Amino acid sequence: MSTLTEPVEPVEAVPGYRAGRTLPLRVELVRQLKRRRTLIMGGVLAVLPFVLLVAFAIGGEPSGRDGRVTLMDTATASGANFAAVNLFVSAGFLLVIPVALFCGDTVASEAGWSSLRYLLAAPVPRTRLLLSKLAVGLGLSLAAMVLLPVVALAVGTAAYGWGPLQIPTGGALDPGTAAQRLVVVVGYVFVSQLVTAGLAFWLSTRTDAPLGAVGGAVGLTIVGNVLDAVTALGHWRDFLPAHWQFAWADAVQQDPEWSGMVQGAAVSVTYAVVLFALAFRGFARKDIVS
Numbered sequence: 001m002s003t004l005t006e007p008v009e010p011v012e013a014v015p016g017y018r019a020g021r022t023l024p025l026r027v028e029l030v031r032q033l034k035r036r037r038t039l040i041m042g043g044v045l046a047v048l049p050f051v052l053l054v055a056f057a058i059g060g061e062p063s064g065r066d067g068r069v070t071l072m073d074t075a076t077a078s079g080a081n082f083a084a085v086n087l088f089v090s091a092g093f094l095l096v097i098p099v100a101l102f103c104g105d106t107v108a109s110e111a112g113w114s115s116l117r118y119l120l121a122a123p124v125p126r127t128r129l130l131l132s133k134l135a136v137g138l139g140l141s142l143a144a145m146v147l148l149p150v151v152a153l154a155v156g157t158a159a160y161g162w163g164p165l166q167i168p169t170g171g172a173l174d175p176g177t178a179a180q181r182l183v184v185v186v187g188y189v190f191v192s193q194l195v196t197a198g199l200a201f202w203l204s205t206r207t208d209a210p211l212g213a214v215g216g217a218v219g220l221t222i223v224g225n226v227l228d229a230v231t232a233l234g235h236w237r238d239f240l241p242a243h244w245q246f247a248w249a250d251a252v253q254q255d256p257e258w259s260g261m262v263q264g265a266a267v268s269v270t271y272a273v274v275l276f277a278l279a280f281r282g283f284a285r286k287d288i289v290s
Contacts, residue, residue, distance in 0.1 A: 028136045037105065038140065041098045045144055048094070049086055049152040053159055071168050071249070078163035080178040082156025083149045084185070084252060090148060091189050091245060096221050098144040099193045103137040104200030104213035107283075111208040126284055134201055134276070141197060145190050149182055171254045181256070185248040191265045192248075195241040196221050198275030205283040241268045 032038055056076055075085040107130070110116040165178035173181060200217035207213055224242040227233065237243045244264025250257040 025132055025135055028132045029139070032102070032106070032136050032140060037101060041101060041144060042147060045090075045094075045098070045148045046151050048090065048148065049082070049155040052082075052086060052089070052152075053155055071252075074166045074168055076160050077166040078160055078175075079153050079155075079157030080163070080165035080173075080175060080182065082160060083153040083182060084165065086152035087149055087182075087185060087189065087248075088246075091192075091248075092225070093222075095145055095148070095189060095193060096196050096218055099141040099196045100200040100214045100217040100221070102140040102144075103134070103197040104204045104217050105210040106133040106137045106201070107204040108207055108210040108213045112210055127280065130205070130280055130283055137201065138197060141193065142190050145186055145193075149186055153182075165252065167253060169253070173252070173254070178252075181251050184251050188248045188251070188261050188265065189245075192241060192245050192268050194268050194272035195224075195275070198272040198279075202275045202279040202282075205279045205286070238263070239267065241271060244268070 052075070071081075071088055072085055074081045076082065107116070162175060164172035164174050165181070166172050196217050199220050200213055203213035203216045204210070221242070224240050225245075228237050228240050228242040230237075241264070244260060244267060247260035247264045250260050
């Protein structure tokens, strides 16, 4: 089977050709938004707050266990608390799935449909193709993380009222401050998930099976969570992105502590940059046969 390699002659010599205008972000975004998996994932995230609302309605008011009050126990205090709880229950696993899906399915699906080589023959430069795919994948991942708390805040406010965010350790944040802190939380959760995005995107450039890329990224993320639970690793856990995934809880305190979030963001960004670089480097040298 013949392989597709980069053209020897510069394609810029063709009249009217502009490498920067190939595969516009708008076109790629529209393609991805129309896909069924995007609609289904958005529906799942939008429904989660209603599921929790029904659970609290059936189970009654949450109460502390063993005299301890957790964030979950304050879920029905206000709309802000309900939004924070939705982020808490989903940050560890549920939000991993859309990130892995949007970043891992993007290149591998083109190869699975046997359309990747035709895109490159258009010709779309390989770097341009990956940049477009990655930008849209990360954009949809961020949109998924914004959708959940926005819907949760609306549902929680309708059910429990608009009020301050009650802090489990005591005190409260006024609604305006709470909204700002929730924006910070969403931003940090997105940064912490860049490792999963990097894994999924790198695997997507290495395989023709979208499920392999998505499943591999989710599986490796779960392995990281398991390793973080092994306390015998001691300070080695500080180098695991999973160790810092809930550092955002320090932002919803009366006096926020930023050191954990800074360390977590540094670890995540470092891993992500390496993985993205591997994806671009490997794809640039890869023979495309599908």
